[in-house]
Amino acid sequence: MNTRILTLAATALLAIITFGCSGGADELTLVTYSSFPAADTDLNDALAAFTEETGITVNILNAGDTGTMVTKAVLASGNPEGDVMWGVDNTLLSRATAADVFEPFVAEAASTFDDQLVALGNGIVTPVDFGDVCVNFDRAWFDNSALEPPTTLDALADPTYASLLAVQHPGTSSPGLAFLLSTIARLGDGWTTYWEDLVTNDVLVTNDWEEAYYGAFTRAGGDRPLVVSYGSSPPFEVLYGDDPTASVAPTGVVEDTCYRQVEFAGVLRGTDAPDEARQLIEFLVSADFQQHIPLNLYVFPVADVALDQVFIDHAVIPDAPPALTPADIDAARASWVEQWISITG
Amino acid sequence: MDQHHRLNRPPRWFTTAVTTPPAAIALGFVIVPVAMLSAQAISIEALSTTLSDTRTWKVLGFTTGQALISTIATVALGLAPGLVIARSDFRGRQLVLSLFAAVFVMPTVVMAAGVRALLPGDPTGLVPIVVAHTLFNLAIIVRGIATAPVPLDMEHAATVLGARRLDVARTITLPLLRPTLIGLSTVVFALCFTSFGIVRILGTTTSTTLEVEIWRETIILGRIDRGVVLAIVQLLTLVVGLALWLVIRRRSMPHQHGRRQPLSRQGLLIVVGSCLVVLAPIIALIRGSFLVNNTLSLSGWRNLFSNSIRPGLRLGFDPAQALLTSLTTAALATMFALIIATLVVAATASSPNIGRIVDGAAMLPLGISAITLGLGLLITFDVPPVDWRASSFMTPLGHALIATPFVMRPAIGALSALNRRQVHAAATLGAQPIRALANTVVPIVAIPLLSGAGFAVAISLGEFGATSMLSRSGGETLPIIIERLLSRTGGDFRARAYGLSIILASATMGMVIALDTAASRRQR
Numbered sequence: 001m002n003t004r005i006l007t008l009a010a011t012a013l014l015a016i017i018t019f020g021c022s023g024g025a026d027e028l029t030l031v032t033y034s035s036f037p038a039a040d041t042d043l044n045d046a047l048a049a050f051t052e053e054t055g056i057t058v059n060i061l062n063a064g065d066t067g068t069m070v071t072k073a074v075l076a077s078g079n080p081e082g083d084v085m086w087g088v089d090n091t092l093l094s095r096a097t098a099a100d101v102f103e104p105f106v107a108e109a110a111s112t113f114d115d116q117l118v119a120l121g122n123g124i125v126t127p128v129d130f131g132d133v134c135v136n137f138d139r140a141w142f143d144n145s146a147l148e149p150p151t152t153l154d155a156l157a158d159p160t161y162a163s164l165l166a167v168q169h170p171g172t173s174s175p176g177l178a179f180l181l182s183t184i185a186r187l188g189d190g191w192t193t194y195w196e197d198l199v200t201n202d203v204l205v206t207n208d209w210e211e212a213y214y215g216a217f218t219r220a221g222g223d224r225p226l227v228v229s230y231g232s233s234p235p236f237e238v239l240y241g242d243d244p245t246a247s248v249a250p251t252g253v254v255e256d257t258c259y260r261q262v263e264f265a266g267v268l269r270g271t272d273a274p275d276e277a278r279q280l281i282e283f284l285v286s287a288d289f290q291q292h293i294p295l296n297l298y299v300f301p302v303a304d305v306a307l308d309q310v311f312i313d314h315a316v317i318p319d320a321p322p323a324l325t326p327a328d329i330d331a332a333r334a335s336w337v338e339q340w341i342s343i344t345g
Numbered sequence: 346m347d348q349h350h351r352l353n354r355p356p357r358w359f360t361t362a363v364t365t366p367p368a369a370i371a372l373g374f375v376i377v378p379v380a381m382l383s384a385q386a387i388s389i390e391a392l393s394t395t396l397s398d399t400r401t402w403k404v405l406g407f408t409t410g411q412a413l414i415s416t417i418a419t420v421a422l423g424l425a426p427g428l429v430i431a432r433s434d435f436r437g438r439q440l441v442l443s444l445f446a447a448v449f450v451m452p453t454v455v456m457a458a459g460v461r462a463l464l465p466g467d468p469t470g471l472v473p474i475v476v477a478h479t480l481f482n483l484a485i486i487v488r489g490i491a492t493a494p495v496p497l498d499m500e501h502a503a504t505v506l507g508a509r510r511l512d513v514a515r516t517i518t519l520p521l522l523r524p525t526l527i528g529l530s531t532v533v534f535a536l537c538f539t540s541f542g543i544v545r546i547l548g549t550t551t552s553t554t555l556e557v558e559i560w561r562e563t564i565i566l567g568r569i570d571r572g573v574v575l576a577i578v579q580l581l582t583l584v585v586g587l588a589l590w591l592v593i594r595r596r597s598m599p600h601q602h603g604r605r606q607p608l609s610r611q612g613l614l615i616v617v618g619s620c621l622v623v624l625a626p627i628i629a630l631i632r633g634s635f636l637v638n639n640t641l642s643l644s645g646w647r648n649l650f651s652n653s654i655r656p657g658l659r660l661g662f663d664p665a666q667a668l669l670t671s672l673t674t675a676a677l678a679t680m681f682a683l684i685i686a687t688l689v690v691a692a693t694a695s696s697p698n699i700g701r702i703v704d705g706a707a708m709l710p711l712g713i714s715a716i717t718l719g720l721g722l723l724i725t726f727d728v729p730p731v732d733w734r735a736s737s738f739m740t741p742l743g744h745a746l747i748a749t750p751f752v753m754r755p756a757i758g759a760l761s762a763l764n765r766r767q768v769h770a771a772a773t774l775g776a777q778p779i780r781a782l783a784n785t786v787v788p789i790v791a792i793p794l795l796s797g798a799g800f801a802v803a804i805s806l807g808e809f810g811a812t813s814m815l816s817r818s819g820g821e822t823l824p825i826i827i828e829r830l831l832s833r834t835g836g837d838f839r840a841r842a843y844g845l846s847i848i849l850a851s852a853t854m855g856m857v858i859a860l861d862t863a864a865s866r867r868q869r
Contacts, residue, residue: 031816035829037661038819040652044661061735063816067564072816075385075569075724081734081816095567171561172545207546210454210832214839215461221639233834240654240835242638295658298834334566341550 028276029059029082031073031268033066035297036086042292050283056276066092066174073268074099080268083277086128086284090120090262090323091177094330097124102266105278107285113302116320117262125266128284131299132231132318133178134258135165136251138218141225149226152256153186156226157197166204166216166224171337173208174261179228180340181329182259185322195343205344219251231258232298235314239295244310253316260321263299355695355778363691364703367749370685371706374746378721379580379713383573385724391570396578401558405578408554409586411471412537415478419533420526423483426619427490428518429612432497434605439865441620442491443857445484446799447850448623450807451630452827453542455846456481459629460547470552477543482533483623485800489529489755492796492864494789496521497604525758531590532754535711538583555579559714569720576717583712587705627850634843638836645840649848662826664845671823672852674741675805681745682801686753686794693757694786707753710746719814735816743812744805751804752797756790763789795864799857806853823849 030047037043038060047058061082063069070092073085077099088096096102107126110118117127135156137149150156156165168176183191204224206212213229216222234249241250265284267277283289290301294311307315395401430438460477461467496517503513519526541556548557555575563572608616634645650665689707693700710718722743726733733739763786771781808824823845830842 029818034825035832037659038821039661040663041659041661059818061816061818062821064814065564067567068814071564071567071569072720072723074567075382075720076727079727081723092567169550171550171565207548211458211546213834214831215458219638229834236834239658240833240837242640242642242836296661330567334568337566345550 026055027057027059028084028273028280029061030084030086030280031061031063031069031080031082032086033069034062034064036060036062037296038062041296043289043296046289046292049288050280054276054279056279058280070096070101073101077101078270080270083268083271083273084265084280084284085268086265087263088125088266089264090260090326091174091181091329091333093120093122093125093264093326096266097122097326098330100269103269103271103274105267105281107278107282109282109285109303112304113285114320116323117302120262120323120326121264122326125264126281126285127262127302128265129290129293129297129299129301130260130262132258132260132316132321133175133182133228134231134316134318135179135254136217136227136229136233137254138225139248139250139252141218145225149252150254152254153183153194156203156254156257157194157201159201161201161226163202163204164224165198165201165226165228166206166212166222167198167228168209168212169205169207170340173206175209175228175230177333177337178259178261179257180336181324182257182321184336185259185324192339192343195340199344203344226254228257230298231316231318232294232300232311234316235310236298238314239310247313249314255316255318258316258318258321260323261299355782359779360692360695360699363688363695364699367685367688367692367703367707370746371703371709374722374742375706375709375713375718378725379576379717380721381725382569382717382721383577386569386573388570391568391574395571395574401575401578403551404553404555404558405582407471407552408538408556408579409582411474411478411552411554412534412540414471415475415482415537416530416534418475418479419482419486420530422479422619422622423486424490424526425615427487428495429608429615430487430491431493431495432606433608433612433616435608435613435616439858439861440854441616442488442796442861443799443854444620444623444627445487446803446857447854448480448626449484449800449803450824450846450849450853451481451626452824452831452842452846454546454828454831455630455633455843456626457543457546459626462629463625469547469549473547474540474544474552477547478537478540480623480626481543482536483619484803485533485536485751486529487619488796488800489525489758490522492755492793493522493525494759497606524761525755527590528754528758531587531708532711532750534586534590535583535708535750538586539579539712539714541715556714556716559716563716563720572714573717576714579714580712587708587712627847630843630846630850634840634847636836637840642837642840644837645844648837648841649844662821662829664823664826664841667821667823667826668845668848668852670820671806671808671849672856674744674822675802675856677738677741678744678748678805679798679801681742682748682752683794683798685745685749686756686797689749689753690756690760690786690790690794691782694760694763694782694790704753704757708750711750716814719812722815735818737820739815740812740817740820740822741805743815744808745801748801748804751800752794755793755797759789759793760786792864795860799860802856802860803853806849806856 051057063072066087066089070088073096102124104124106123110126121127142149150161155161167179170177170180183194187194204216212227214220216224217227218225231253234251237251238246238249265281267274271277285303287303287305290303291305293301295308456477460473464473499517500513503517539556540554544554544557559572559575562568635641637644652660652663654660689703692703723734767785771784772778808822827842827845830838
């Protein structure tokens with residue numbers, strides 16, 4: 001009798017497992033970071049069009065911020081929460097690939113993208129968008145002072161610009177880390193001296209972007225007219241500001257300080273629908289989807305699509321700022337941050 | 346003697362029936378996931394590096410120190426208003442009590458920014474952390490004491506017999522309140538000890554908590570193994586701390602709540618003063634909701650429930666839908682928490698020894714790192730038929746796990762004021778043991794349970810703990826929308842976020858008042 005129960009249980013379990021695995025072909029789960037809209041934007045409409053065309057429904061799974069998403073994917077490697085991941089960036093990519101999170105796949109369309117961006121994906125993932133972290137300045141503040149806004153990274157360490165800059169802690173903030181990487185990519189071993197100078201120059205360190213941009217920045221009522229933010233912040237200051245038709249954005253970008261963050265999409269290893277997953281990635285880098293990226297995700301498309309006028313008027317996209325490879329970043333990040341702490345601490 | 350004792354005990358099946366579900370939930374959704382993650386991630390190398398790093402012990406020291414100071418400050422500040430509200434009847438009493446709960450759902454970033462603005466010199470570190478913790482947790486002490494049985498009649502008798510007021514407090518009120526106070530401060534201590542959001546913003550590289558370090562190691566640096574070691578250090582410290590606490594917990598003398606008095610002038614001052622303290626952050630919110638880029642504007646309120654940015658450009662989330670999701674989630678979470686808490690209280694009432702174990706198990710979610718628990722759940726419930734990684738019931742269940750200690754703690758405190766002789770008397774007079782228990786215990790624990798449920802509402806609406814680690818598909822709650830609005834460039838978004846925070850605080854107050862009213866109806 002015991003055997004019979006056991007057989008029955010085994011059959012039931014098998015049925016559940018088979019049932020659980022047999023789906024998939026007409027449904028995909030797209031794992032993304034939390035700022036990816038779950039519904040009701042042009043991006044979601046584009047995904048609906050993909051469904052109409054292919055019969056594949058795309059469910060969006062919000063896995064938290066990018067760091068949380070990658071940590072979870074590493075733990076679930078081989079038994080993923082979804083089929084495709086959107087949004088792992090160049091600072092976290094190595095961590096994911098080291099844990100075999102992805103099944104290597106690069107979209108065909110990638111051959112038409114910027115080679116540098118594609119190369120960062122290392123043949124495992126496809127770049128889908130990019131954006132820059134840059135020092136922003138408050139135009140009104142500089143207009144009212146005798147100072148001109150700085151134009152170089154070095155100028156920030158100059159006593160002329162003492163007590164004007166707010167940055168984020170690289171150990172707790174993603175733009176903070178990007179700005180640290182920017183100094184390392186540009187100055188090499190000289191980055192430590194540079195930061196010592198910044199400290200002498202009374203740089204303000206906050207724990208996150210919000211505290212810097214909406215606390216310390218003069219535009220928000222603080223006393224720092226220079227703040228580490230994004231290259232796309234000025235157009236959004238216009239778009240979401242009091243006057244969406246303003247000819248000059250209230251903030252500007254110091255181009256020489258920018259660091260590029262590239263985001264990738266990949267097929268999650270262990271998916272039961274690898275073919276459909278690849279099909280989805282091809283769609284994610286197609287013009288139909290890419291054209292909606294800037295206004296909804298605050299970053300720029302990798303595909304060659306027309307930008308909204310507001311970006312042409314107000315955004316700064318430096319050509320190929322110096323970059324570090326994902327492998328370099330992952331290998332040295334902890335020790336860089338620790339060194340940085342000992343300098344600024 | 347032994348025979349007599351057994352006679353009055355509820356049957357064993359009853360104890361088993363009330364003990365099993367909470368124990369199973371603690372085992373399945375807390376202990377097993379954390380054990381699974383530890384087993385998968387931990388390594389000898391991580392153990393030795395983390396434990397030999399002096400930083401670990403420095404952070405542990407700061408974590409413990411700030412939690413102790415925060416707890417003492419919270420109790421010191423909450424004791425007087427709690428006692429006044431407990432013993433007085435006045436109009437707006439429930440409004441005041443709900444106000445304290447509303448502070449609980451304040452977005453952490455808003456509270457942290459408010460505290461920094463309030464203190465001179467824009468400080469970080471110990472002082473602002475303690476201030477923010479005190480503001481947040483004041484509600485636990487005030488509401489907990491306000492709903493505990495206060496021995497008014499005994500106090501009155503002592504006063505009539507010529508005792509001075511301070512002596513009355515020292516010799517009667519405080520000793521009798523001790524189990525309640527110790528229970529409440531345990532909860533506050535655990536919350537401050539595992540604090541994340543506040544410390545992430547107000548802390549510094551050295552003035553930080555283990556929970557923030559766990560996050561830094563696990564999420565930022567990707568060293569899950571070291572994160573798990575820190576989580577174990579955190580849990581063990583808390584368990585040792587709580588064990589010490591339990592040693593000093595003494596049974597209270599049985600007493601009953603006396604009749605409430607009208608509010609004295611002194612009492613009025615205390616209540617108004619404490620209200621001003623908790624109102625300060627709410628007023629800051631209201632002010633912020635009318636400011637766009639530092640100029641006065643109504644646009645935040647005008648666009649409050651709109652899901653568009655400008656014609657043709659949409660936000661990608663719907664605040665009205667999120668409010669609805671928050672309310673349903675809170676209702677479910679509160680129901681779960683009430684059921685679990687009632688079972689734990691029943692277990693404690695029917696068998697104090699077994700009850701203590703279940704009680705401890707139900708307290709675990711407060712002491713376990715939310716990040717570790719969230720990741721543990723991810724790798725535990727990952728195979729069919731239990732692939733629940735993005736199931737819609739995980740969020741309310743997670744909220745309920747965090748809320749249960751708040752719901753059960755005051756009730757268990759009140760239980761210690763129960764005269765066990767009453768239960769025995771009822772049983773001796775012929776009542777069935779379960780009925781004897783029901784007749785004596787239910788009237789005492791019903792009010793604290795219901796008012797504790799108000800906390801469950803606040804906790805769920807405020808959305809904190811392990812649930813923020815769970816993946817979700819759709820079903821955003823209001824705090825998530827607020828956080829997303831706050832992290833965007835654009836002054837209008839901030840005003841909207843503040844406006845929505847006010848809506849969230851008002852919804853909390855509404856639901857808490859409803860539950861408190863239900864509780865006081867019971868009392869009559």
